[in-house]
Amino acid sequence: xxxxxxxxxxxxxxEELFATKGYExxxxxxIADAAGVNLAMISYYFGSKEKLLEAxxxxxxxxxxxxxxxxxxxxxxxxxxxxxxxxxxxxxxxAEKQAFYKIMLCEQVINKNTxxxxxxxxxxxxxxxxxxxxxxxxxxxxxxKKDIDVVMMLTxxxxxxxxxxxxxxxxxxxxxxxxxxxxxFEEQLQVNLKKHVKQIFKALLGYES
Amino acid sequence: xxxxxxxxxxxxxxEELFATKGYExxxxxxIADAAGVNLAMISYYFGSKEKLLEAxxxxxxxxxxxxxxxxxxxxxxxxxxxxxxxxxxxxxxxAEKQAFYKIMLCEQVINKNTxxxxxxxxxxxxxxxxxxxxxxxxxxxxxxKKDIDVVMMLTxxxxxxxxxxxxxxxxxxxxxxxxxxxxxFEEQLQVNLKKHVKQIFKALLGYES
DNA sequence: TAAAAATTCAAACAATTGTTTGAATTTATC
DNA sequence: GATAAATTCAAACAATTGTTTGAATTTTTA
Numbered sequence: 001x002x003x004x005x006x007x008x009x010x011x012x013x014x015e016e017l018f019a020t021k022g023y024e025x026x027x028x029x030x031i032a033d034a035a036g037v038n039l040a041m042i043s044y045y046f047g048s049k050e051k052l053l054e055a056x057x058x059x060x061x062x063x064x065x066x067x068x069x070x071x072x073x074x075x076x077x078x079x080x081x082x083x084x085x086x087x088x089x090x091x092x093x094x095a096e097k098q099a100f101y102k103i104m105l106c107e108q109v110i111n112k113n114t115x116x117x118x119x120x121x122x123x124x125x126x127x128x129x130x131x132x133x134x135x136x137x138x139x140x141x142x143x144x145k146k147d148i149d150v151v152m153m154l155t156x157x158x159x160x161x162x163x164x165x166x167x168x169x170x171x172x173x174x175x176x177x178x179x180x181x182x183x184x185f186e187e188q189l190q191v192n193l194k195k196h197v198k199q200i201f202k203a204l205l206g207y208e209s
Numbered sequence: 210x211x212x213x214x215x216x217x218x219x220x221x222x223x224e225e226l227f228a229t230k231g232y233e234x235x236x237x238x239x240i241a242d243a244a245g246v247n248l249a250m251i252s253y254y255f256g257s258k259e260k261l262l263e264a265x266x267x268x269x270x271x272x273x274x275x276x277x278x279x280x281x282x283x284x285x286x287x288x289x290x291x292x293x294x295x296x297x298x299x300x301x302x303x304a305e306k307q308a309f310y311k312i313m314l315c316e317q318v319i320n321k322n323t324x325x326x327x328x329x330x331x332x333x334x335x336x337x338x339x340x341x342x343x344x345x346x347x348x349x350x351x352x353x354k355k356d357i358d359v360v361m362m363l364t365x366x367x368x369x370x371x372x373x374x375x376x377x378x379x380x381x382x383x384x385x386x387x388x389x390x391x392x393x394f395e396e397q398l399q400v401n402l403k404k405h406v407k408q409i410f411k412a413l414l415g416y417e418s
Numbered sequence: 419t420a421a422a423a424a425t426t427c428a429a430a431c432a433a434t435t436g437t438t439t440g441a442a443t444t445t446a447t448c
Numbered sequence: 449g450a451t452a453a454a455t456t457c458a459a460a461c462a463a464t465t466g467t468t469t470g471a472a473t474t475t476t477t478a
Contacts, residue, residue, distance in 0.1 A: 159373070203408065
């Protein structure tokens with residue numbers, strides 16, 4: 001399918017709505033209104049509401065895959081540096097596309113749309129393979145511990161970061177950060193998250209910075 | 210509201226359906242059929258579909274709160290023992306009520322039902338207060354580090370465990386555990402999760418077992 | 419610029435939604 | 449065992465859903 005500017009416009013508005021109302025509760029009329037197009041345009045451009053969701057996942061996960069691949073190709077980095085970059089990049093990506101990662105969270109639970117689930121599985125395999133490679137490299141040079149549970153480790157990273165998406169306001173309240181601006185809070189949260197996940201990874205992998 | 214056996218029956222079937230299809234995609238007719246009652250009974254017993262969801266949260270989170278409170282009351286335990294029990298109990302609870310925690314995940318994203326959100330916030334505050342107390346106790350006796358980010362720590366626990374709910378099959382596949390039985394896999398996963406979260410908490414809190 | 423293709427639109431489509439109705443049946447109360 | 453209350457049920461309710469239609473408009477092509 002050829003993606004035009006119009007596609008992007010509709011996808012991006014749908015993304016917002018799916019994230020705030022949920023996929024099922026978002027009507028095609030909601031999306032059309034938000035995107036400023038006629039109701040029939042969604043079917044005309046995407047075929048159906050479901051295929052619009054699939055197009056959204058295709059689009060977002062394509063760019064994600066590209067960004068991951070560029071990390072792997074950087075050969076000059078040490079295993080420990082690679083791990084840190086993977087963490088930084090993941091947290092940047094979630095912060096950048098918060099709405100999408102919220103949708104992802106729900107879609108994984110529902111586990112219904114086969115196209116979406118296939119895309120998710122592929123991405124996870126790419127991730128696991130990438131990390132596994134880095135870890136094995138680090139194990140050969142005796143920087144990392146033996147017997148690392150890669151998927152468990154990844155689950156902690158994605159779980160912590162995506163869970164923070166829904167715990168954010170609560171985190172802010174508990175730490176008395178209601179006074180500071182939204183953007184400053186978001187920035188600080190990203191810094192804290194990166195530090196936190198890296199600290200965990202260090203403990204799991206056994207290296208010292 | 211007085212909860213009868215019939216209420217429980219409907220709530221429990223609704224829980225299953227909400228977890229597998231999502232709240233919005235689950236129809237009142239689905240629930241009535243699954244529970245073996247007439248369609249009108251859901252309105253008759255709960256008032257509406259939305260209030261049924263609220264009743265589900267009320268019910269499940271009441272029992273959760275009770276179980277948490279009993280942990281706090283055990284005075285003879287050391288801070289480190291308390292932390293370990295909190296982790297064990299949390300993972301047991303999620304394993305026991307997987308469907309409910311899946312619904313919880315989605316409802317937190319949607320953030321729509323105010324009654325549900327209030328219940329969630331209350332529970333989170335109870336949790337944060339409980340952990341904070343234990344951590345402060347451990348800090349006084351110099352067993353735990355200073356400057357612990359409690360909410361961040363909790364987010365890692367809940368994030369890891371609930372994310373594993375949707376990563377489970379993938380975890381199984383990656384670790385070549387497709388041959389073993391479902392119950393055995395679930396048991397092993399619980400053991401691994403407990404070990405994993407405790408290891409992370411040790412690193413974050415700074416104690417050694 | 420004329421013909422063809424692509425896009426936009428209001429209107430209508432059938433299907434499904436949560437909820438209510440009011441009569442029938444069961445259970446509880448005295 | 450008669451009266452009252454609670455429960456069950458099939459049917460109907462109005463509203464909303466995703467999608468399609470076919471004519472009107474715009475854009476592209478030649």
